[in-house]
Structures are given as structure tokens and as C-alpha cells.
Amino acid sequence: MSELMDSGLMDYDEALERFDPVLGLEVHVELGTVTKMFCGCPTGFGAAPNTQVCPVCLALPGAMPTVNRQAVEYAIKIGLALNCEIAELCRFSRKNYYYPDMPKNYQISQYDEPIAFGGYLDVDVDGETVRIEIERAHMEEDTGKSTHIGGATGRIHGAEYSLLDYNRAGVPLVEIVTKPVTGTGKAAPAVARAYVAALRDLLAALDVSDVRMDQGSLRCDANLSLMEKGAPEFGTRTETKNVNSLRSVERAVRYEITRQAARLAAGQTIKQETRHFDESTGTTAAGRSKETAEDYRYFPEPDLVPVTPEREWVERVRATLPELPWLRRARQQAEWGFTDLEMRDLVAADGVSLVEQTVAAGASPGEARSWWGSYLGQQANNRGVTLAELPISPTQVAAVVSLVNDGKLTAKLARQVVDGVLAGEGEPDQVIAARGLAVVSDDAPLQQAIDDALAAQPDVAEKIRSGKVQAIGAILGAVMKATRGQADAGRVRELVLKTLGVDS
Amino acid sequence: MSADLTRRSAAELASAIASREVSAVEVTRAHLDRIGAVDPDVHAFLHVSDELALAQAAEVDRAFDAGEQSASPLAGVPLALKDIVVQKGVPTTAGSKILEGWLPPYDATITRKLLDAGIVILGKTNMDEFAMGSSTENSAYGPTRNPWDLSKIPGGSGGGSSAALAAFEAPLAIGTDTGGSIRQPASVTGTVGAKPTYGGVSRYGVIALASSLDQPGPCARTVLDTAMLHEVIAGHDPMDATSIPQPVPNVVAAVRRGQADGVAGMKIGVVKQLGGQGYQPGVLSSFRSAVEQLQAAGAEIVEVDCPHFEYGLAAYYLILPSECSSNLARFDAMRYGLRIGDDGTASAEQVMSLTRGAGFGAEVKRRIILGTYALSAGYYDAYYGSAQKVRTLIRQDFEKAYQQADVLISPASPTTAFGIGEKVDDPMAMYLNDLATIPGSLAGIPAMSVPSGIAADTGLPVGLQIMGPALGEERMYRVAAAFEAGYLAEHGTTVPQQIPALEGTAR
Structure with a gap:
């Protein structure tokens, strides 16, 4: 309802005259490992609900996680390809919040000690190279999937009941977070799109994920804020989720620029919030507002020991990097x-x-x-x-x-x-x-058609014979018609001239 | 015959079964009969697996009769399993209403090891809810009573396991120790319990209280039995990332050495901070006579200073609630256990909230609230962060102490068993029971309690805590065995032999 009282949208060009956009992109990529991040369950997409689960990924009492070495190796590979440093020691942490599709009610993630940090990705935007600085790439586990039945929006609120599928719970993810991207001006939406496209191509080349945005194996959250031209500090940002295609990345950023500009121009503030992109309308809408700020109560995961990739391993992985x-x-x-x-x-x-x-x-x-x-x-x-x-x-x-x-x-x-x-x-x-589309390459039927055409148009035949070769078009047309277009025009021409005794 | 069997040690029973003097089924039946006779009074068990236990015993007999190699040195011996350890198809509640009726679909690693060893699991023992407590009064299923005096507590959280041993309902039991839940119950029931080095025994399938502290361990009435069980359950487990990739310590050999060679030439440290104020006079005098006995046996006694131990309790009550607030988040009514308020109109969030409100007891809620607060943004550094620093300082205190001594000793518990209901309304008084055991938990070192005698002032058993350095189980068991043998030599009896007979009233 608050959207109705909103200030509407500002013209895009006008918005960019007054404000500088600041982008931040968080990309989640599901790794293509055979098994999950912390247990031995398979990760394949599309299996019957709750058939790829075990005590660990269902968070049964007493079950404990163990780290998938292949997932760590993929994370190292991604980090290296993004020119990041690979931590000599990093830790998993617990991100605590309640949600029915998250079995433990905490997500094992990395907090202040990611496996890879401080890299960059050079992106081509309409012939210009834009360097996107990478803040970090860290490992975490995916949640299960909720399907909300009976509501108008397909979201949890208003639904009659919800179905939970834990097959995806515990699938390894790497989250790649950019530093704030400034100075892109009008190109911000294109830069966002080009970055995600480049990252997708890179991940595909690394063979660490099937990078299917439509299946959710590559997901993008687009953060955007505006700052008044010349302002010393960033504005308040929004985080837009549910951006499931490259085109949506571009549209979502563009929409947020025009929406935020209109609010700021009208003297309103931007609320720091999560917004959802609607593919059908190309707009973003506020998620449920929370009375209190999220407090994830991060602390080091005591069920796991630190991950300490030996340098020798890192170098071995570096040697396997494919051509970028x-x-x-x-x-x-x-x-x-x-x-x-x-x-x-x-x-x-x-x-x-x-x-x-x-x-x-x-x-x-x-x-x-x-x-x-x-x-x-x-x-x-x-x-x-x-x-x-x-x-x-x-x-x-x-x-x-x-x-x-x-x-x-x-x-x-x-x-x-x-x-x-x-x-x-x-x-x-x-x-x-x-x-019956083959070119009629057998000369016999062609010759028959030519003879017929010449006989039917003796005046044209005479013109050609007398050297007005350009008149041949009428004969060619008749022959092509007779062969339903399946004759090679060049060959027909040769045969016509030969028949009439004219040098080609 | 039957009563006689329940008085024997696990080692004696194992050799009687192996020599076919008795069958494993007879031994199991004798203990099931004993449970039937005395457990209505003691209430050590939440679930008795009669049929499973007898079937397991029959299989052990079949294997022996067929001349197959023995599954382990404890094949056929019955055991009481703390209800925090999952056993496939057997009700497991961790003493909480929130898990009432849940049947685990898998076995804990230690359950699997026990079954593979031919140890007969009699049933699941009572405990403080999610192992939070020192008296077993926090069980959602009613308290367990101390066989020494049915009006007293059997310790906690593993009061069911310690009482089962003291009531001769089982010669072996499994406990889990987070801040003293093996050692303090052993102390107040005159039995033996060992907390291995953190990571020495797998936690996979043990319902987590505080992951960085929890450690399952063996309990019995003799040091040898405890060591034999220790060797069965210990060892690296790939399913537990915090499990130590080390071979199983040779604790049975260490016990034999202690029995044969004693403690002559060993340096034993008395921790200055673990004694004095807050300790019951009868406990202190029993401890002093234990020190004298060790000294007389040829040990060199040194006093060691561990100045940071006094912050142990405070640090522990930040780390434990923090971790448990997260560990217990999974009990949300979505996948298993209790579900309250699911009437078709309540949201998932409301059902979670109603279920947790109804399913958790007061002490569990208290610790979840404490831990949630301690981990909150802005408080993390002051609380959880500082507590971790204290933990490091305590570890360093231990490292310094072990430069002066081979093992450290103290009373295992500041008091003998107190009355049921005496401290239920005073959480702080309850927490003080673990004063002596908490430093070892924070440091992750091995520590055990062996009976040091009977307190003159209360007539109840007192426990001697013996602490080894990390992975120092062998020297810890050696001292324990030597002390136990010395006590027998001096008194002509052991402490468990002095447990009053329970005839049972509910026959």
C-alpha cells in the first residue's frame, strides 16, 4: 500500500543528472559438486522432494557437519580466477535466524574470515573495460525450498500452507561480493548486467557450476544507492532480490535508480530494506518490513575446525585454471x-x-x-x-x-x-x-526445362542469341519456376548460353 | 545367582560370559530384573529396551557358542546409555518434552561402537533436560534418586547413568560431560566417570549442548571397567570434524600399571584454587586423606597455582548458553518432535514459538535467553569474546601446571549429594556444583572422578578429580587405578561396595 503514497519514478536521464548511482552486487553460485557442503547427500536438481536428505542436512538431533573438500577446492578456484588472495586460515561461522526451510535455524557460512578476498574482475561494457573490485568470496550452504500454497503472491504471508523440500538444504554455495561500484553513471544498469554475465562465463569456464540463473544455481542480489552529485557519503541502499536473469539485473537496477531518485527529489528518505523484483512488471516492491534490525548473532561454528588450505594445494589449483x-x-x-x-x-x-x-x-x-x-x-x-x-x-x-x-x-x-x-x-x-529440397543438379531435367522455356519464348531466345545476354532473366525465371526453385541459377545460366551457342 | 551377577564388575562379567560360566542372556536378564525391582524408586531409566537387549545378548551367546571370535573384551556386558545419545528406533528425548516420542532413524557413532562390541544396551537413562543441570531435577520426566539415600540427588546432568551404576542396575554406563556432567554425578554416587580429552570420543549422534565443550565418556563402578569401556568408544571418527585423529589411548594397560606399580615417582599437583571456601568440610577432609594416601604411596605432591580458574565459572556460563542457544534452535516443530498449535490457522512462526514455549523447561529457556543476549550485536566482544579469552588463559594455567606435575587433583565436587528440591530455586547455587570440573572442560583436558571415601559429616561418597594434560589419559588412569587399589588395601573395601542395599519397594 505504501507504494501508492510513493513519489513515483523520475525520468532516467534526469535522475542521472542529479545523482550518482552506487552499485553493490552479491552473487550466489551453487557449486556443481557431487555431494553437499557438509554431508554426503547428492546435489542433483529436480529429484522428488526430500529424497536427497540425511540426518546431517535435516538437522536431526546429534548430527554434525563435515566439510566437503571438493567444495573448498572450487571456492579456491573461484577466488584465484577473481584475482583474490586465498586465506591461509579461515573459519566457518553460524548465521542464526529462524526460517522453516533452514533445518538447523542457522546457516553455516563464513563471516569475518572468508576463504578468498581482495580481488577484481575486468568487465567489458560496450567496448570499455570496467574493473569491478571484489571484496570477498566465501563458502556457505544453501537452504531448502519453500513452496507457499494458497496465497495471492506466492510468498509466505497470506499462504494457506507451505511445502518444504530439503533436497537443496546444504548444497554448497559460494557468495561473491563486490566492493561498492562507483562512477558508472548512466551505465550502471549495463555495468551490473555485464558483471553478472562475465562472472557467469567465468564460472562456466571454471567448470565449478552449471550457472543456470533460471534454476537458481546463479542468483544475484543487486544493492543500489544514490548519492547527490558531489556528496561526500554514500546514500542508503536497498537490496533487490529475485533477479533471475541478466535482463532482470539491468532492469532492476534501472528501476531502483528512477524510484530512489524520485523519493530523494521529493525530500523523502530511502529505507534500508530488501526489495523483490517482479519480472512481469519490471518493478521492485518492498519485502516485509521488520520491526527490528536483523541480528544474526554470528559466532565461530564450534562443530568444525578452521580450514587451512596448504599453499601447495592452492598452487595446484592455480595450475588447473582454464583460459579465462x-x-x-x-x-x-x-x-x-x-x-x-x-x-x-x-x-x-x-x-x-x-x-x-x-x-x-x-x-x-x-x-x-x-x-x-x-x-x-x-x-x-x-x-x-x-x-x-x-x-x-x-x-x-x-x-x-x-x-x-x-x-x-x-x-x-x-x-x-x-x-x-x-x-x-x-x-x-x-x-x-x-x-524434396535438393538442388536439381542433374542436367537432364534442367535441359528439358530450358528447352521448354526457350521454345515458349522464342523472341527472348533470339535476343540472347544476338548478344543481349541480359534478357536471360526471363528464361531463368521460367526454369526456376518449372523446377520449383531447386535449380542452381548459375548452372541454369551456363546451360542456357550453351544451348543457344553463346559464349559465357 | 541373579543378585550376585549384578554385584560383579564388567570385567568379571565379561570373563564369565566368555568362559561360558554364565550366558549373556542370563546376565542381561539379571540386570533387567534388578531394574524392574529398584527403578520404581531410583528412576534411573527413561526407557528400558528389554527385547532389544535380550536379542543382543542372545546374539553374543550364539557367537560364543559357535566359537566365533569375541566382538570385544566386554562382549555380553550390559550398559546404560544416557538419553542424549541417539539409538536407532529407541526413544531418545535428552530429558526434554520437546523430543517426546521421537524415534531416531540413525545410530550415534558411540552407539554403533557399543553394538559392534557386543555390549548390551539395556535402555536410556534420565538426565537434566539437554544436559543442563547438576542434579537431574531438570528432567522433564521427573528426578532420579541417589541409591545412597533416596532423598538425595544423584548429580547431573548424568544422574540416571550414575544412579544406574550405584543401584547395580548396570555395570557400565555412558555419560556426557560439558562442565562436569560425568564427573560430578560419579562423585556424588561413589562411582567412576571419565571425561576424555575433547575430541577423544566422537560426538556424532550425541545431542549437542555446547559443541566446544561436550564430550561423551565412560562410567562404571571400577577404574578398570571404565578404562575398558573407554577403549571401546574412543577413536577418530570422520563424521565428527572435531574428533582427534589419534589412536585410542592404552588406558587398560595404564590401569594394570597403576595397580601393579602404583604412583611411586609421579608428581601430583594440588590446585590451590580448587578447595577451601565453598567446599564442604567432609569433602575437604576426604580430599586431604586422598592426598596423604598418594603421598604415602610414593608420589611427590606439589601445589600448583592456576590464577585464572576463578573466572572459569563466569566464562563457562557465557560460552555454554551462547552455543546452546544456537544448537537448540533446530527444535522448531517442523521436522520432528513436539508440535503445538498447528490448528490450520497458526503460522509456522507461531507454531515454532508455541512449541518451544511448551516443550522447553525453565532452565533451558533461561540459558537460551542468556546465550541469545550474549551473542547479540554489540555484546559479542564483551561477553562471548571475553569468555574465549578467559578460556585461553585457563588453558595456559593448565599448561604451566603440567610443567610442574604429571597430573592435577582436586575434589570433583564441592559438596556431597544434596537433598532433592534443596537448590532448585537457586540457579547460582546449582551452578557452583561444577566449580571444580569447569576449568578442565574449558581447557579440553581429560579428567575423571574416582571415589575418595565417605564424608564424615554426611556419610555420603566424595569424589577425587584426577586431571591429565591433553591426550594424557594414560597417566590419569594410572593414578586413578593406583588410588583405587590403595583405598582397598587401606580400608579392605571399595566405596561402591559400601552402597546401601536397595531391596526395592515396588515389587
């Missing part, structure tokens, strides 16, 4: 001979690895980019999906390219073949066979 995505991209761009603009478009469309796989399957980089960048890009847009979600594989695209190069398909036919694959009609060969 941005370095890899620079190398690929050089290898493929793409312009900066071409590469940037490809990155923006999430098509780099698709092009890479298409090239690996035999297509030239230019052809691969042309397919993914234009025709398939349009198809993805029309369907409202990402390139990767299109039901066509890089191998299939490469096969189509090869058929074109072999003269078995024209560009136009190739698009029809691709349409067939996208429609689920099978492999390119099967689509060609079923739709």
Missing part, C-alpha cells in the same frame, strides 16, 4: 578475423560457443557467424528464446553450410532446410529428402 573467457574471446576474435563490432554482437547474443562449435564441425568462421548472427538470431527472437535454446545444433548448422558449399543447396533452400530442422523434422538430410 575474455582472453579466450580475444584469441578467438583474432583467429576468426571478426571485427570488434562483430565479436561484440556475437557475445551479446551469447553465440560465441555456438560459433566455436560450428567451426569445429567444419564451417568457416564467417559462415558460422552469419548463420548464428542473422538468420538463427531472427528465429530465436521470434520464438523468444536464446540461441542455445533453438532446437538446432552447431553440427547441423555446419552440415547445412557444407551442403551449400558443395552446390547441393542454394542459400534460399538452405534456409528452408534450417526451418525444417527447427520444426523438428530431423537432420538436414532428412528434411531435404522429405521436403
Whole structure:
């Protein structure tokens, strides 16, 4: 209801004339370990509720946690890739608060002694490199999942009852926290998006998580505050949760800028609070207001001993770091001979690895980019999906390219073949066979069609014979019509000229 | 025959079973009969597992009869398990209403070790709720009575285990010691109880009170029996991250050495701070005669100064409530145990609150509130932080003391058993019972109580506390065994042999 009495939104450009935005991003990534952070339960997504649980992750009386070494190694890997220092000794702490989907009613996390700290990530924002300073990366465990039934909002308040699934409880998480990001001005939403995208690519390259924002294995909380231009101190920030896609990151930040600017301009204050992003409206709404400030009563987890990664281990992990995505991209761009603009478009469309796989399957980089960048890009847009979600594989695209190069398909036919694959009609060969799309490369039927066309238009034939070769279009058109477009126009042209005894 | 069996030590019973003089089933049945006869008066047990125990005993007999190798030196001997240790399928409440009716779906590591050793688990023993107390009066299921005098407390929190031993309902018991819950009950019932080095025995499956202090340990009527049980339950457990990756100490050998060689040449330190004001005269005189006995046996007695011990109680009552306020948060009615107010209209939060309000007793609530306060933002450094510093200072006091002495001794408890109801309304008076045991808990060192005699002023047993350095169980047991043997030599009897016979009234 308070939203109704709110000051509304300020025009974005106007907001940025008066205020400087300060960003802070907290990204939670679910690690792709086989087992949970503190017990041996499997971590797979999508199992029947409460089938991946044990005394430890259900917090049965007497059960105790033990640390998953693989999770620690992944955390070290992430820390190293973010140019962080790796602590020689770090501790787990308990973060105490009550919530039904958290079995112990405390979360084992890291508080003042994270495993990794003091790093940075360089992010490309429209051709400019922005350095995002990393405050820390720490290990913790995920909570279970609540499903609230019967309420209008799907939130706990107003629900008739709630269902609890503890399969996710205890799945290892690493939380990566930036330092406050200042000076980005109008680009703040784009910077936020680019950072999360870069982090996602990095984590995928490290092979430590499947980084699926839609499944919650990568989650972002966006903190934002505004400061009056030239003000000495940061303003009060809000923390927006439920930001489940790259696009939402950008929209949520943009919305908060316009909302906070309007309040501040109207002489109102910003309440330090958690807000929820609504994907359908693109707005944020205040979470339940708490009468008292959260006091998590952190203290060192007495059921665990400190984690002390030996330097030798850290160096061993460092040696396994893969080529970082941005370095890899620079190398690929050089290898493929793409312009900066071409590469940037490809990155923006999430098509780099698709092009890479298409090239690996035999297509030239230019052809691969042309397919993914234009025709398939349009198809993805029309369907409202990402390139990767299109039901066509890089191998299939490469096969189509090869058929074109072999003269078995024209560009136009190739698009029809691709349409067939996208429609689920099978492999390119099967689509060609079923739709009868192959280029008519056998000269005999072509010759028949040419002879028919010349016979039907003797005046045109005469013009060509007398050297007005440009008149050939009418004959070509007739032949193409007769072959339902499946003839190779170049070959038809050659045959027409040969038939009429004209040198080509 | 039956009564005779319950008077024997675990070591004697084990060899009688192994030699097939008696069957494990006969031994178990004798103890179940004894429980049936005297437990209506003593109330040491919250649950008796008759059928399970007899089935276990029958399996031990079958294995012996088949000529299989003995599962352990204690195969077939019955044991009383403190109700804070989970046993699969057997009701486990930790003395609290909030867990009434809960059946654990898994075994604690020590439960598993006991079962694997062929030790017969008779049932679960009474205790102060979640091990908070020194008298077992805080049990939600009513107090346990001291077999020496049924109007007295049997100590706490493990009063059920100590009373079961003193009532000859079991020759072996498991206790857990956070600030003295093994040693003080042993002291006031004239039995033996040892708290191993922190991490020496797995805590996996032991319901947590204060994780950095809790330590399960063996209890019995003789030092040898205690050592034999110690060797069964000790050892590294990968399920407990705080468990020490060290081999099981050879405490049985240490006991034999103490019985054979005594304490000649050993340096025994008397802690200056653990005695004097606040200690009952009968306790102090029993302690003095114990010191004289050790000195006469050839030990060199030195006085050691541990100046920070006086802050131990205060530090303990910050660390323990802090940790327990968090450990007990899981009892929220969502997954197991009591659930109050779930009428279809109450929110989850309301159900949690109603359940915790109804399910926890006054002492548990008191400590949760204390701990929640001590950990709050702004108070953490002053309370929890300072207490941890005191803990370090106490550890350093011990380290210095062990440069002067091989083991340290003190009375295990400032008084002999007091009357039921005498201190229930005075938490501070109750807390003072653990004055002598708390420093060892904070430092994580091994410590045990052996009977030092009968107090002249009350006619009730007194315990001698023997403390070793970390991982120094062997020398601790050696001194305990030597002292026990010396007492027998001097008095012609042991303290447990002087426990009044309980005939049972509810037969």
C-alpha cells in the first residue's frame, strides 16, 4: 500500500543528472559438486522432494557437519580466477535466524574470515573495460525450498500452507561480493548486467557450476544507492532480490535508480530494506518490513575446525585454471578475423560457443557467424528464446553450410532446410529428402526445362542469341519456376548460353 | 545367582560370559530384573529396551557358542546409555518434552561402537533436560534418586547413568560431560566417570549442548571397567570434524600399571584454587586423606597455582548458553518432535514459538535467553569474546601446571549429594556444583572422578578429580587405578561396595 503514497519514478536521464548511482552486487553460485557442503547427500536438481536428505542436512538431533573438500577446492578456484588472495586460515561461522526451510535455524557460512578476498574482475561494457573490485568470496550452504500454497503472491504471508523440500538444504554455495561500484553513471544498469554475465562465463569456464540463473544455481542480489552529485557519503541502499536473469539485473537496477531518485527529489528518505523484483512488471516492491534490525548473532561454528588450505594445494589449483573467457574471446576474435563490432554482437547474443562449435564441425568462421548472427538470431527472437535454446545444433548448422558449399543447396533452400530442422523434422538430410529440397543438379531435367522455356519464348531466345545476354532473366525465371526453385541459377545460366551457342 | 551377577564388575562379567560360566542372556536378564525391582524408586531409566537387549545378548551367546571370535573384551556386558545419545528406533528425548516420542532413524557413532562390541544396551537413562543441570531435577520426566539415600540427588546432568551404576542396575554406563556432567554425578554416587580429552570420543549422534565443550565418556563402578569401556568408544571418527585423529589411548594397560606399580615417582599437583571456601568440610577432609594416601604411596605432591580458574565459572556460563542457544534452535516443530498449535490457522512462526514455549523447561529457556543476549550485536566482544579469552588463559594455567606435575587433583565436587528440591530455586547455587570440573572442560583436558571415601559429616561418597594434560589419559588412569587399589588395601573395601542395599519397594 505504501507504494501508492510513493513519489513515483523520475525520468532516467534526469535522475542521472542529479545523482550518482552506487552499485553493490552479491552473487550466489551453487557449486556443481557431487555431494553437499557438509554431508554426503547428492546435489542433483529436480529429484522428488526430500529424497536427497540425511540426518546431517535435516538437522536431526546429534548430527554434525563435515566439510566437503571438493567444495573448498572450487571456492579456491573461484577466488584465484577473481584475482583474490586465498586465506591461509579461515573459519566457518553460524548465521542464526529462524526460517522453516533452514533445518538447523542457522546457516553455516563464513563471516569475518572468508576463504578468498581482495580481488577484481575486468568487465567489458560496450567496448570499455570496467574493473569491478571484489571484496570477498566465501563458502556457505544453501537452504531448502519453500513452496507457499494458497496465497495471492506466492510468498509466505497470506499462504494457506507451505511445502518444504530439503533436497537443496546444504548444497554448497559460494557468495561473491563486490566492493561498492562507483562512477558508472548512466551505465550502471549495463555495468551490473555485464558483471553478472562475465562472472557467469567465468564460472562456466571454471567448470565449478552449471550457472543456470533460471534454476537458481546463479542468483544475484543487486544493492543500489544514490548519492547527490558531489556528496561526500554514500546514500542508503536497498537490496533487490529475485533477479533471475541478466535482463532482470539491468532492469532492476534501472528501476531502483528512477524510484530512489524520485523519493530523494521529493525530500523523502530511502529505507534500508530488501526489495523483490517482479519480472512481469519490471518493478521492485518492498519485502516485509521488520520491526527490528536483523541480528544474526554470528559466532565461530564450534562443530568444525578452521580450514587451512596448504599453499601447495592452492598452487595446484592455480595450475588447473582454464583460459579465462575474455582472453579466450580475444584469441578467438583474432583467429576468426571478426571485427570488434562483430565479436561484440556475437557475445551479446551469447553465440560465441555456438560459433566455436560450428567451426569445429567444419564451417568457416564467417559462415558460422552469419548463420548464428542473422538468420538463427531472427528465429530465436521470434520464438523468444536464446540461441542455445533453438532446437538446432552447431553440427547441423555446419552440415547445412557444407551442403551449400558443395552446390547441393542454394542459400534460399538452405534456409528452408534450417526451418525444417527447427520444426523438428530431423537432420538436414532428412528434411531435404522429405521436403524434396535438393538442388536439381542433374542436367537432364534442367535441359528439358530450358528447352521448354526457350521454345515458349522464342523472341527472348533470339535476343540472347544476338548478344543481349541480359534478357536471360526471363528464361531463368521460367526454369526456376518449372523446377520449383531447386535449380542452381548459375548452372541454369551456363546451360542456357550453351544451348543457344553463346559464349559465357 | 541373579543378585550376585549384578554385584560383579564388567570385567568379571565379561570373563564369565566368555568362559561360558554364565550366558549373556542370563546376565542381561539379571540386570533387567534388578531394574524392574529398584527403578520404581531410583528412576534411573527413561526407557528400558528389554527385547532389544535380550536379542543382543542372545546374539553374543550364539557367537560364543559357535566359537566365533569375541566382538570385544566386554562382549555380553550390559550398559546404560544416557538419553542424549541417539539409538536407532529407541526413544531418545535428552530429558526434554520437546523430543517426546521421537524415534531416531540413525545410530550415534558411540552407539554403533557399543553394538559392534557386543555390549548390551539395556535402555536410556534420565538426565537434566539437554544436559543442563547438576542434579537431574531438570528432567522433564521427573528426578532420579541417589541409591545412597533416596532423598538425595544423584548429580547431573548424568544422574540416571550414575544412579544406574550405584543401584547395580548396570555395570557400565555412558555419560556426557560439558562442565562436569560425568564427573560430578560419579562423585556424588561413589562411582567412576571419565571425561576424555575433547575430541577423544566422537560426538556424532550425541545431542549437542555446547559443541566446544561436550564430550561423551565412560562410567562404571571400577577404574578398570571404565578404562575398558573407554577403549571401546574412543577413536577418530570422520563424521565428527572435531574428533582427534589419534589412536585410542592404552588406558587398560595404564590401569594394570597403576595397580601393579602404583604412583611411586609421579608428581601430583594440588590446585590451590580448587578447595577451601565453598567446599564442604567432609569433602575437604576426604580430599586431604586422598592426598596423604598418594603421598604415602610414593608420589611427590606439589601445589600448583592456576590464577585464572576463578573466572572459569563466569566464562563457562557465557560460552555454554551462547552455543546452546544456537544448537537448540533446530527444535522448531517442523521436522520432528513436539508440535503445538498447528490448528490450520497458526503460522509456522507461531507454531515454532508455541512449541518451544511448551516443550522447553525453565532452565533451558533461561540459558537460551542468556546465550541469545550474549551473542547479540554489540555484546559479542564483551561477553562471548571475553569468555574465549578467559578460556585461553585457563588453558595456559593448565599448561604451566603440567610443567610442574604429571597430573592435577582436586575434589570433583564441592559438596556431597544434596537433598532433592534443596537448590532448585537457586540457579547460582546449582551452578557452583561444577566449580571444580569447569576449568578442565574449558581447557579440553581429560579428567575423571574416582571415589575418595565417605564424608564424615554426611556419610555420603566424595569424589577425587584426577586431571591429565591433553591426550594424557594414560597417566590419569594410572593414578586413578593406583588410588583405587590403595583405598582397598587401606580400608579392605571399595566405596561402591559400601552402597546401601536397595531391596526395592515396588515389587
